Amino acid sequence: MNLIPALDLFPLLASVLVLVGCTMLGNFLVLRRQSLMGDALSHTVLPGVVGAYLVFGSRDPFGLFIGALVAGLLTVTSIEALRRYGRIESNAAMGVVFSIAFAVGVVLIRVGHTDHVDLDPNCVLYGQLELLVWFDAPSSFRDVGFTDVYHAMPSSIWSLLIMVLLSALFVLFCFKELRLASFDPGLSRTLGFSSRAINMVLMLLVSVATVASFEAVGSVLVIAALLVPSSTARLFTDRLKSQILVSILVAFFCAVSGYLMSTWIPLLWQGESLKASGTITVVSGIVFGCSLLFSPRYGYWMQRSRTRQLADQVAIEDVVVLLHKSHRTAVNFPWSTIDPRILALATKRGFLQSPIAGQYFLTNAGQNLALEVQGRRSRWLNYLVTEVGLAPDHAPGTAEHLEHLGDDLLQKSVDTMDDPSHPSGECP
């Protein structure tokens, strides 16, 4: 099915803006273990919007925006106050505040008879991406450049643009302060940046982002946009700058592909299009799941294969040492107790040779390896008894584990012990 500019251009644009804008802020939420603040804020948008509608008596977007923003700030401050004055643990404080606020919102809707306005909780939860219709649009995407795009643009696109701009400016210009306050609030206070002020600004911007986004995409997608791309990026890199860049790319990808899915998947059973906010969330969940499995840095796949390699290495070293201890004769060696895969691997790596099937001998390389491992073991043993202070009869067990580690660790600590500039007893 082809996309139609009138129906699809602005929803697509809106979802990209929401995901990219929220992701920039979300990186810091995830880093500061405040991810659930996004959850709390997205729930409290409802009472804010309904309250503003009841106060101003109209669906003026600016009024609703103000109402939701006030509700967001009230949430943040009351969670903080509950933690400080009520001595309530932060998770519980968050849960108490946002669930009560959501209940207030639902009740206000019923009491204020706002059912007839399109202000029902459903549209706050799921959003109405599909309603961002572009009237008098050209009939094909090729003509988009030739018409006046700014004419009759849906108003929420403007608020989204402003939101993205604000977040980008904040992250760009306060990057240093944000990084410092996120990683080491104590140091940032000592250096004279108030980490609480930065936290407050961050929370303010998260509320702005939530409020600007909920009308287009609903509060669920806001939570996903804040958390999923940035958590995905954390699986690929350790550096904050590259994490932010990766997360923006992921967000862009999720927004576009999720939106396309919402129109393409129903073609399977000739149905109507799905809720785009839902499909974008699901697609970002899938992207996260795939990264969790296959990321080259922290993926389960890589970690398992790395563990496997290490296990093989350890097993080979054990076999070689065992053989070396039995005087390189293989006559009475209990070959059947050893995993044949390890033996084959050791032969392939040149540590063993097998002139007769079922009989193995050490090669020169294998002999060297065995000597090296035994040397490492005795050095560790010595170190554990003399420096760490383990009892001599407890040390061999530990040394047996440590012998497989390269003893550069040991070497380093021995070096620092000899170095008079380091006081002994301190960890190197």
Add this chain to the structure above:
Amino acid sequence: MDGPVTFWLDFWNILTLRSGYNATLVILGTSSLGMASGVVGTFAVLRRRALMADALGHATLPGVVGGFLLSLIFGATGPEILPLLIGGACSGLLGIWLVQFLVRHPRIREDAAIGLVLSTFFGLGIVLLSVVQTTVSTQTAGLDSYIYGQASTMTKLDVLTLASLSLLVVLTSILLRNPFGQVCFDADFAATTGWPVDRIDLLMMGLVAGVCVIGIPAVGLMLVVALLIVPCAAARLWSTRLIDVLMISGLFGGISGWFGAALSSSLPNLPTGPIIVLVAGFIFGFSLIFAPRRGILSSQWDSYCRNQRIAEDHALEHFIDHDDSVANDGLSALFSVRGWSVRKINRLMRRLRAKDFVQCSSSVWSLTPSGRSRGLTIQRNHRLWTQYLTSHADIAANHVDWSVDQVEHVLSDDLVAQLEDQLRLGSEP
């Protein structure tokens, strides 16, 4: 004129279960649910899993909708309770398991894991919901009540199920409060003393999940977390003993269910679930302000009294330093270090005189014998602590004074005796 009176009469009748079969059923159902969730929620909050319950609630949506779709395939004509509940329970438990699984990864913290699972599952639920709404023409309005709750349609069977399940949950929690409490407060210690921590944890989460799932038709999946958390948060303000907190929390939950259901059926057009949550919220707010010891009023009063006592101590100390007496116009000079206002000094002196620590004769203030002995005690504490900090805690002598000034008022008699012993021992060799 007539409105409020009939409303209150109505409310009273419903509250005392004298207004019809339906209202009574709903009240009994919601209050037993509230009691069970209050008790079970205590363990969730103490285990610091308050928001896990939120993730659980949101994660039931795809299961509920999926169960509905499946039941349609097998020939149902509208939403039926059993397939929806089973589906919800399955996807909720899957969500909880995913959170536990994700937390073990070195780069994913608990908050992010909860948020990830919550949003992705809910998104999936929305997608399924839009599939249902666009493809199936049968009545789907009942599905909405799972999101926002619809207690007013409870049948006798529902209430009996709710009541018996609640009884089971409450009994289990009270009987097993010992192992549950141990795991909540210190899981490592519980493991060392031989409790099967994993199984206890599983049972605890299972109870939470069970209450969550049976509570969803009544209060909705967005608000079931409130029923679990809010009563316990309120109860913890009243007591610090586990058994008391369990009882109070169950009581608060039951009261919120009872009053909430009664309120919502005596006022037209009010949804039951949110009203129950609001009643619970009201109880929480009341406890936060008025609870003894931990409430805001009482803790502010405590710190006010403490500050006053400290100011009195300081004043007595200054008197001792100034040879026990000072002229009336010399008072502000005496306390100039403290930066107190004249009004504060006047009030302070009045209080000290009322306590018989100072006396005033011919515009000269002087210490009474009891004031003098109190002042000497404080001065002695001050010197002991100074001595301790400089000789044993390696703090430079010119840094000591400020921290001593804060600590001297709270030294207990035991501590003073201990300090004297230590200092004597330290000075001998």
